[in-house]
Every structure is written in C-alpha cells, then in structure tokens.
Amino acid sequence: MTYYQESKQIIEKIDASHKILLVVHRSPDPDSVGSNLALYQILTGREKDVEIVSTDGLPKNLEFLPGFAKIQREDLNSKKLDGFDLLLAVDSASLGMLTKEVFRPPPSLFIVNIDHHYLNEKYGGINLVDDKIGSLGEVLYNLFSDWGVEVTSEVATCLMTGIAGDTGTFRFASGVSPDTFTVASGLLQKGASFPAIAFNLNQRISFATAKFWAKVLESMKIEKVGGYCFVWAAIPFSQLETLGGPVVNQNTSETFLANIEGTDFGMFLVEEEKGTVHGSLRSRTNVNVADIAKELGGGGHKVAAGFRVYGEFEEATRRIREKLEGYLKTI
Numbered sequence: 424m425t426y427y428q429e430s431k432q433i434i435e436k437i438d439a440s441h442k443i444l445l446v447v448h449r450s451p452d453p454d455s456v457g458s459n460l461a462l463y464q465i466l467t468g469r470e471k472d473v474e475i476v477s478t479d480g481l482p483k484n485l486e487f488l489p490g491f492a493k494i495q496r497e498d499l500n501s502k503k504l505d506g507f508d509l510l511l512a513v514d515s516a517s518l519g520m521l522t523k524e525v526f527r528p529p530p531s532l533f534i535v536n537i538d539h540h541y542l543n544e545k546y547g548g549i550n551l552v553d554d555k556i557g558s559l560g561e562v563l564y565n566l567f568s569d570w571g572v573e574v575t576s577e578v579a580t581c582l583m584t585g586i587a588g589d590t591g592t593f594r595f596a597s598g599v600s601p602d603t604f605t606v607a608s609g610l611l612q613k614g615a616s617f618p619a620i621a622f623n624l625n626q627r628i629s630f631a632t633a634k635f636w637a638k639v640l641e642s643m644k645i646e647k648v649g650g651y652c653f654v655w656a657a658i659p660f661s662q663l664e665t666l667g668g669p670v671v672n673q674n675t676s677e678t679f680l681a682n683i684e685g686t687d688f689g690m691f692l693v694e695e696e697k698g699t700v701h702g703s704l705r706s707r708t709n710v711n712v713a714d715i716a717k718e719l720g721g722g723g724h725k726v727a728a729g730f731r732v733y734g735e736f737e738e739a740t741r742r743i744r745e746k747l748e749g750y751l752k753t754i
Contacts, residue, residue, distance in 0.1 A: 429550070429551040430570060432549050433537070433549055436509060437469070437471065440509035441472065442508060442509070444476070445462060445466075445474070445511050446459075447476070448515045451479055453584045453588025456477075456585075457582060458513050458560055458581070460488055461578045461585070477497075480496065481496075488581055489581060490577070499522040504532055507531075507532055509532070510532050510533070512537070516542050516723070518544075518546050533548050534547040536552070537552075538553075539556045539559050539561075539562050540724060541724070551566070556600075558586045558588070574610070575614070576616070579613040580610075580616050582610055583611075586606065595726055598724070629667075631667035642658065643679075643683075648751045652686045655692070659694045660695070681705035683707075688706040688710045689707070690703070700743070701729065703727075712724075712728045716729060718750050719746055
C-alpha cells in the first residue's frame with residue numbers, strides 16, 4: 424500500500440541532494456521538534472549532510488528527545504545557505520512560520536513542503552499536505568512506510584512525541600482517528616518511550632512557568648460576541664520579562680483557555696518580545712479557529728491555531744479584538 428503519490432518524488436529528491444536543511448517552525452512545539460528530529464535521523468541514516476535550525480528557543484521539556492542537541496539556534500535569514508540544495512519544510516503552513524523576517528529562498532534551494540494544515544500555502548516545489556491527519560508525526564510515519572525505511576526506537580520516540588503533542592495526548596477528537604491509534608501501536612512496538620513522552624509533555628513545568636500561569640488565570644475574561652462566548656487573556660512583555668522571559672511561555676497556557684465550561688473557544692495573547700504579540704486560539708465547539716487566525720495573518724487547524732500581530736501591545740490587542748469581533752458577527 425502506498426499512502427502518498429508524492430512519496431517517490433520526495434525520496435528521489437532527497438537522494439539526489441548533497442546538503443539538506445531542516446527548520447523548526449517558530450514557537451516550537453512537540454510536533455515540529457519531534458518531526459524534524461525524526462527526519463534528521465532518517466536522512467543521516469542515508470548518509471546525507473543535514474543541518475537543523477530553529478529561530479526561536481526550544482522548550483526544555485523536549486530535551487529528552489534523541490538528537491535534540493543537534494538543533495542549532497539560528498534564524499533562517501541570517502544563515503549562509505551556500506551549498507544547501509534542499510530545504511525540507513515540515514509542519515509549516517507557510518514560509519513565514521520559519522523565520523522572523525520574510526524569507527526569500529535562493530534559486531538554488533529546492534523546497535519540499537510536508538504538512539497537515541488545511542490552510543497550507545503550497546509554497547514548495549513538491550507539496551505533500553494531508554490535512555485529514557491531526558499531526559505531522561503521523562504523516563511522517565506513513566511517508567516512512569512508503570519509503571520502506573527502518574523506524575528505530577529513537578525515530579519512533581520522536582514521531583510519537585509529535586503525535587502526542589498535537590493531539591493533546593489523544594484528547595483532541597478532531598486530531599484522532601482509528602488510524603492514529605494504529606500508528607501509535609506501531610510506534611510502541613518499535614520502541615517509542617511513551618512513559619518518557621507523557622511525563623515530559625504533561626508533568627514537567629518550571630516553577631516560573633507555574634507563576635506565569637497564575638498571571639494568565641488572573642487576567643482571564645469571558646465575553647460574548649455575535650452569539651459566541653469566548654474566554655481570553657493577554658500578557659504584556661513587561662509581565663513576561665518579570666516572570667522569566669519567553670522561556671516560561673511554552674505552548675501550555677492556552678490549555679487552560681480550552682477547558683472553560685460554557686465557552687466556544689479561548690484566545691491567549693502574549694507579547695513574546697517588545698512589539699510582537701503572539702496569539703493562540705483553541706476551540707471547544709464548532710467554531711473554526713483557523714479561520715479566525717487567517718483573518719489575523721496566521722493559520723492552523725480547526726481546533727487549534729495561531730497568529731502574530733506587530734505593534735505596541737495595547738494597540739495590537741485592540742486590532743486583534745476588532746478583527747475577532749468582526750469575524751464572529753459574520754458566522
């Protein structure tokens with residue numbers, strides 16, 4: 424059985440390439456980090472020259488992943504791309520997710536885009552986008568099956584981490600199918616360390632992060648617009664800096680906002696650096712938060728999405744609210 428018609432094209436492009444670049448998307452999460460590390464191990468196993476970079480700092484709770492230390496902290500736009508002939512962009516709906524500034528790849532750099540976001544911009548020379556699947560880790564498991572490559576226990580752990588991250592450890596119904604559990608079973612049989620994954624994703628936070636959550640909870644508000652009820656919170660950089668800086672905000676605070684009874688969705692805004700407000704959206708009902716994120720220049724999934732807005736915190740928050748309210752009144 425072949426899962427994807429693009430599989431043969433992609434492996435042929437990989438085998439013909441001399442130097443390959445992998446890039447973790449901004450605001451790194453378990454699926455992006457785990458998927459890139461799984462690919463790194465598969466590619467180096469084929470004796471390829473591979474580098475892996477991340478613009479943003481990496482969550483400390485992912486340090487347990489095999490190959491984690493191979494990820495270099497470097498922005499794509501400042502990296503010398505001479506010699507690279509292939510960029511494998513995974514779990515990124517747009518090139519804008521990979522770097523702070525607009526990325527204009529040199530003509531010599533071929534891009535293969537492998538993703539699972541339904542708003543993917545199809546920016547690659549080859550595009551494999553399976554938006555019916557809830558995580559890139561599951562997409563890669565199918566792709567590796569098409570390639571006939573060996574999935575080691577290290578690769579299995581990386582893929583399972585991606586799946587667990589994007590499905591909320593199998594809690595998010597829209598990202599979980601019978602096939603997801605079949606893939607998870609296969610990864611466990613291949614040696615994926617699920618106890619380590621579950622512990623690091625769900626039971627490992629710093630005291631500073633817990634204090635940060637307290638600020639988030641303190642600032643929460645519930646509002647109604649156009650027949651929809653939502654909970655939201657906003658944290659300026661001044662508070663973030665006092666509590667320890669961006670390292671305390673590791674894709675966790677929005678979890679609170681997805682669990683408030685009687686609401687349709689939650690929105691969390693944090694000024695991750697002066698003049699840059701990152702927004703996370705989590706849906707509890709039939710509200711498609713990816714469409715909301717798209718209105719704000721972002722994207723994602725129907726139940727989980729994100730965006731960035733630039734400008735002074737209060738002004739950026741006001742613009743976000745205006746866009747949000749305008750959209751909710753139309754659906």
